[in-house]
Amino acid sequence: MIDIILHHYETSPYSEKVRLGFGLKRLAWRSVEIPAIMPKPDLTALTGGYRKTPVLQIGADIYCDSQLIMRELERRCPSPTFYPTGHGAADALAWWAEKTTFGQAANVVFAKRSDSLPKGFLEDRAKFSGRTIDPAAMQAALPNALDQLRAHFDWLDRMLADGRRFLQGSAAGLADLAACHPVWFLRQRIGPLAAPLDGFPRLLEWAERVATIGHGQRSPMTAEQALDVARAATSIASATPDPRDPAGRTPGMTVTVTPDDTGRDPVMGELVASGVHEIVIRRRDREIGEVCVHFPRAGFVVATAS
Numbered sequence: 001m002i003d004i005i006l007h008h009y010e011t012s013p014y015s016e017k018v019r020l021g022f023g024l025k026r027l028a029w030r031s032v033e034i035p036a037i038m039p040k041p042d043l044t045a046l047t048g049g050y051r052k053t054p055v056l057q058i059g060a061d062i063y064c065d066s067q068l069i070m071r072e073l074e075r076r077c078p079s080p081t082f083y084p085t086g087h088g089a090a091d092a093l094a095w096w097a098e099k100t101t102f103g104q105a106a107n108v109v110f111a112k113r114s115d116s117l118p119k120g121f122l123e124d125r126a127k128f129s130g131r132t133i134d135p136a137a138m139q140a141a142l143p144n145a146l147d148q149l150r151a152h153f154d155w156l157d158r159m160l161a162d163g164r165r166f167l168q169g170s171a172a173g174l175a176d177l178a179a180c181h182p183v184w185f186l187r188q189r190i191g192p193l194a195a196p197l198d199g200f201p202r203l204l205e206w207a208e209r210v211a212t213i214g215h216g217q218r219s220p221m222t223a224e225q226a227l228d229v230a231r232a233a234t235s236i237a238s239a240t241p242d243p244r245d246p247a248g249r250t251p252g253m254t255v256t257v258t259p260d261d262t263g264r265d266p267v268m269g270e271l272v273a274s275g276v277h278e279i280v281i282r283r284r285d286r287e288i289g290e291v292c293v294h295f296p297r298a299g300f301v302v303a304t305a306s
């Protein structure tokens, strides 16, 4: 059985979503600890420049962004499912919950607990987000961050009002894992009794239930071992045109793929396969040879490079 390798760091909320995904699917996986700030030379050798956390590697296939990582885990290991009540609503809920709460949760932690951040972190995140992150700006952002989180957490909280155990019913799924990691992050950094989590006891109980899912079976791997895995493997991707591609892109074209929000580092490669929810590009790295890098479509900009 080929190793499932997660490149992540312990305090990363989006990584917590994927770690819980391993737990829900009861998977064994290899853990490569990556730096929380740039440079990340071993990671970018695999991705071609994408720097965000987490990244999943299976052989010479590199999956960027937790949205696509969860999709690939579901494809390879369908049971137990991330979709106990079906697709669509779960994906939309996951997207909304993360997009509206993660950035604001980070704003709250930056403002309230900048003392807990490692050296160089705020400078790195200023470049990452393209925003000014200094003590005055962080304090100025705090009241609105708390207002926004309170409104969005209230909507989440009301989903649990009928006594259900999880957001979509009796079984945990993708929506829970995606909505929970900003709560997990705030709980860890500023505690359950401070704003914005105070006043939401039901939400905190739900977050505790989600945490009991656990992380599956983890074993460590070094970054060098992960690069060796990529070097020795061949990608599973094969040329797959998208007959309905709105811009007429076809396999063989050189394209760049870039996140549309933060960490906007373009990755260039030859288009191999694409569809509504995934695009795969092939690239060569001097050290590790040929790899295929997979990205989601929602939240990413694809541009033709030649």
Ligand SMILES: N[C@@H](CCC(=O)N[C@@H](CS)C(=O)NCC(=O)O)C(=O)O
Pocket: 012, 013, 014, 015, 036, 037, 038, 051, 052, 053, 054, 064, 065, 066, 067, 128, 262, 263
């Ligand atoms: N849409 C991305 C968001 C990932 C993200 O923003 N992760 C944060 C850490 S939780 C990050 O990359 N921070 C900068 C870094 O780790 O270099 C995903 O779902 O994976």
